[in-house]
Amino acid sequence: MDRYSKITNKNQREIVLLKGYPCVWGKCRFCDYIDDNSRDLEAMRALNQEVLSHITGEFGVLEIINSGSCFELPKETLEDIRTIVQKKKIQKLFFEAHWIYRNRLDEMRRFFGIPIVYKTGAETFDYDFRENYLNKHASFKDAEELSQYFDSPCLMVGIKGQTKEMIRYDIDCLKRYFKLGTLNVFTDNTTDVKRDESLVRWFLEEYRWLEDDPSIEVLYENTDFGVGD
Template identity: 65%
Template sequence: MDRYSEITNKNQREIVLLKGFPCVWGKCSFCDYIEDNGTQEDEMNRLNEQVLANITGKYKVLEVINSGSCFELPKATLWRIREIIKEKGIEKLFLESHWCYKNRLQEMRDFFGIPIIFKIGVETFDYTFRNEFLNKNAKFQDYKELKQYFDSPCMMVGIKGQAKEMIERDMAIVEANFDHATINVYVNNTTAIKRDEELVTWFVEKYAYLDKDPRFEVLYNNTDFGVGD
């Protein structure tokens, strides 16, 4: 499992994949990422300390991810991240959170004391597909409500059951309204949700121009950021 990497093309930054407690929701139908969590706090802190020791501060930007939300990281790990931010001169931080923590984001902003880009797993702006088929439990009505709290939606394309029209609508919303977003091309995993190869081929061809847009990061594989397994 790779837990430290550098993103050197768009939005250059260091990125670490840490261990946290189980995801507060943990019921998304497509996700087996939540298996990378734990309950033994001392062990998690020791592992996280080893991963965090790789940070150099060379880009002045850091992204911290785990198998859920940043609020599920152990307290000692959060304190160590804050120390490293000061030690290494980090000026901007990327964090991710589930919708259910939307009213607590300011806690993290206050704690770390630097600008934070908050990511959220949206997957799609289609309310029914997001909450009934994908079981996200992210029950905002539209992008305007989302933007009241979060800065950067993480979208997903290429799932059997999606339609081209749904993806086109999602991309139009993202391109018109967000300064940063991640688009994940779905890769089969251990869940029952399957990849639609025809839809993926269509998306890759139609939206190839996103690769040159500095606002958006398209992940064609789960490990394109250099972390994970």
């Protein structure tokens, strides 16, 4: 399991994959990576401290991810991150949080005292597909409402049941309402959600230009950021 990496193309930053408590929702139909969690505080903190020790601060920007939301990281790990932020002169953080935490985002901003870019797994702006098929439990009505809370949505493309029109709509909303975003090309896993190969081929051709868009990061594999397994 790789837990430290550097992103050197778009939005240069260091990134670490830490271990936290179980995801507060944990019922998304497509997700099988929430098992990277623990309830053993001492073990989590020891692992997280080792991962954090690799941070150099060379970009002044750090992204912290875990198999859930940043609010599920142990308090002790958050304190360790704050120490690293101050020691390495980190000027901006990237965190991820579920829609459930939308009214708590400023807690982290006050705790760290530096700007935070909040990512969130929106998956799609098609409400019916997101809630009734993917079981995301993120009840925002549209992209505009989501943009009132979060800075950078993560969307998925290439799932059986999606359509070209849905993907076009998602990317249009992403460009219209957000300055940053991530597109994850779906990869089959242990869940019953499956990849649509023809839709993926269409997306890769139709939206090849996104590779040159500095505001959008496209992940062709789950590990393209250099962390994970």
